[in-house]
Amino acid sequence: xxxxxxxxxxxxxxxxxxxxxxxxPISGHRSVSWYQQTPGQGLQFLFEYxxxxxRNKGNFPGRFSGRQFSNSRSEMNVSTLELxxxxxxxxxxxxxxxxxxxxxxxxRLLVL
Amino acid sequence: xxxxxxxxxxxxxxxxxxxxxxxxxxxxxTVNLFWYVQYPGQHLxxxxxxxxxxxxxxxxxxxxxxxxxxxxxxxxxxxxxxWSDTAEYFCAVTANSGTYKYIFGTxxxxxxxx
Numbered sequence: 001x002x003x004x005x006x007x008x009x010x011x012x013x014x015x016x017x018x019x020x021x022x023x024x025p026i027s028g029h030r031s032v033s034w035y036q037q038t039p040g041q042g043l044q045f046l047f048e049y050x051x052x053x054x055r056n057k058g059n060f061p062g063r064f065s066g067r068q069f070s071n072s073r074s075e076m077n078v079s080t081l082e083l084x085x086x087x088x089x090x091x092x093x094x095x096x097x098x099x100x101x102x103x104x105x106x107x108r109l110l111v112l
Numbered sequence: 113x114x115x116x117x118x119x120x121x122x123x124x125x126x127x128x129x130x131x132x133x134x135x136x137x138x139x140x141x142t143v144n145l146f147w148y149v150q151y152p153g154q155h156l157x158x159x160x161x162x163x164x165x166x167x168x169x170x171x172x173x174x175x176x177x178x179x180x181x182x183x184x185x186x187x188x189x190x191x192x193x194x195w196s197d198t199a200e201y202f203c204a205v206t207a208n209s210g211t212y213k214y215i216f217g218t219x220x221x222x223x224x225x226x
Contacts, residue, residue: 003155033214042218043202056213090156098144098212103156 001026004104006091012110018079021107025072025093031055032074033101034066037088046089049074050097081111114139116205118217125193126225133188133220135203145186146204147177148216156202162186163208173197195226 005024013019025032033056034046045058049068066076072093078085088108092101119134137143147159160171167179177188186203203217 035216040218043216045214045216048212048214056211092156098206098208098214100146100158100161101148101214102158103148105155 001028004091004093004102006089006104006107008107009105010108010110012112013081014112015081015083017081018077019081019109020075020077021089021091021109023074023076023091023093023104025074025091026102029093029095029102030072031094031097031099032068032072033092033094034074034076035090035092036060037090037106038086043090046076048097055097078109083111085109086111114205114213114215116203116215116217118201118203118220120220121218122221122223124223124225127195128192129224131188131190131193131197131222133201133203133222135186135188135217137184137186137203137205137215139184139205139207139215141210142208144206144208145177145179146206147171147175147186147188148202148204149199150202150219151199159188159201193222193224195224198222198224 007022031050033048035043048056052068063079068074088106090106091104094101115138117136145162149159150156162179170176202219206214
């Protein structure tokens with residue numbers, strides 16, 4: 001099976017812009033979670049989607065949003081980018097909720 | 113509040129030394145516990161997991177972890193580390209029912225000197 005794929009792999013944006021990141025889970029996986037990874041902060045949970053519904057949400061401002069499509073692919077959007085949004089954004093999928101997550105390579109976002 | 117604490121942020125060991133990385137959690141209810149590893153330049157991947165049963169679980173590459181329910185701990189161990197174990201290690205907890213919210217620790221960077 002192909003692993004979790006994320007596009008794009010790298011992004012450079014300026015403050016105030018918005019960005020959309022995409023994640024394709026492993027075939028058959030219905031749960032998709034998003035994380036922000038920064039040095040010293042570890043993995044900060046953004047949100048989890050299962051069967052096209054947001055099931056959990058982390059402590060991030062409303063500028064961060066996401067969605068999941070019927071084929072389980074997911075997107076996350078960040079509007080009005082801030083310098084502090086520079087990070088590695090990881091997507092993880094699992095077959096069922098609460099089980100082992102399989103991570104993608106991440107999208108590295110740099111906000112200038 | 114739900115949380116996971118990893119007490120060691122940076123660990124440096126020589127090859128063949130023993131390793132123990134601490135992980136404590138605060139999470140109501142019954143939990144599933146995980147250790148994930150991120151080798152340099154690679155994706156995060158599962159090292160081992162505990163769902164139920166024997167509290168001593170074995171994972172890949174000779175790693176093991178022990179779930180001590182009374183201490184809310186899930187420490188990772190390896191009797192003899194190798195240079196190739198240099199990586200960042202993350203402890204994670206999720207409920208096995210209800211919210212299923214995943215919580216990760218901040219990670220421990222392990223450097224093994226050859």
